[in-house]
Amino acid sequence: MIEFRHVNKVYPNGVRGLDDVSLKIEQGEFVAIIGLSGAGKSTLIRSINRMHEISSGDLLVNGVEVKTLKGKSLRKFRRGIGMIFQSFNLVTRTTVIKNVLTANVPDMSFIRVLFGLFTKQQKVEALEALDKVGILGKAYNRVDQLSGGQQQRVALARTLAQNPEIILADEPVAALDPVTARQVMSDFKKINEDMNISVLINIHHVELALEYATRVIGIRSGKIVYDGPASLVNQEV
Numbered sequence: 001m002i003e004f005r006h007v008n009k010v011y012p013n014g015v016r017g018l019d020d021v022s023l024k025i026e027q028g029e030f031v032a033i034i035g036l037s038g039a040g041k042s043t044l045i046r047s048i049n050r051m052h053e054i055s056s057g058d059l060l061v062n063g064v065e066v067k068t069l070k071g072k073s074l075r076k077f078r079r080g081i082g083m084i085f086q087s088f089n090l091v092t093r094t095t096v097i098k099n100v101l102t103a104n105v106p107d108m109s110f111i112r113v114l115f116g117l118f119t120k121q122q123k124v125e126a127l128e129a130l131d132k133v134g135i136l137g138k139a140y141n142r143v144d145q146l147s148g149g150q151q152q153r154v155a156l157a158r159t160l161a162q163n164p165e166i167i168l169a170d171e172p173v174a175a176l177d178p179v180t181a182r183q184v185m186s187d188f189k190k191i192n193e194d195m196n197i198s199v200l201i202n203i204h205h206v207e208l209a210l211e212y213a214t215r216v217i218g219i220r221s222g223k224i225v226y227d228g229p230a231s232l233v234n235q236e237v
């Protein structure tokens, strides 16, 4: 479970990214966070794995106060949380499978790839992750030969290889055309349903949020202005 208790984030320039945010997200929920550009969606999502430090309040993940984690425990905690970005964040000049294999070993990745230091088991798991998102056939293609939607699926497979309990996705479909965006959203949904992974997606495209998420959180000027079922969202958010 993810729990925010009266969380505030004030940036050094005085901008309030989060304003007294309190909410609970149970394991296995599919939550869309919607709001205009600058509303605080990124700040909200990036506080969870401490890419952004909160200024005050409490933020707990599975009962652990996130701000108390450091060093090894912070790294271990972050491995349990997959992060997906609008820009995919892949190494484009190498193969799909190498990108997936290096998910768990960012520091060692180049050395390991160079010397082929991956076990058969790791390769099987990487291929399974690619199969899960429907791009097994591209495993040995270079990433820069793939379309945007395919690249986002590689990013998703890479995240799955970490065995995360939570996936945080910051505008994952913003760079994709509408058809591809739907395909990627349905991959998120499938992963959420089949694997009970909590999925939190920042998305400015309200219709897609309503179509795929079960819960919608609306944010404006750092404040939660809506939190409830996707079916009850009105136009005010």
Ligand code: ADP
Binding pocket: 011, 012, 013, 015, 016, 017, 035, 036, 037, 038, 039, 040, 041, 042, 043, 044, 202
């Ligand atoms: P969203 O993801 O909804 O577009 P953000 O969380 O990125 O919104 O930003 C919320 C507010 O905080 C915006 O006003 C933004 O300009 C500001 N902000 C975000 N990051 C920083 C930063 N590093 N320093 C100062 N202000 C920031």
Ligand code: ADP
Binding pocket: 015, 042, 086, 170
């Ligand atoms: P993304 O789309 O990847 O979230 P952004 O354009 O929102 O990227 O932000 C890029 C970087 O700039 C982030 O580190 C964010 O914290 C920072 N940032 C965003 N808004 C501001 C701002 N108003 N002042 C200073 N830094 C900001």
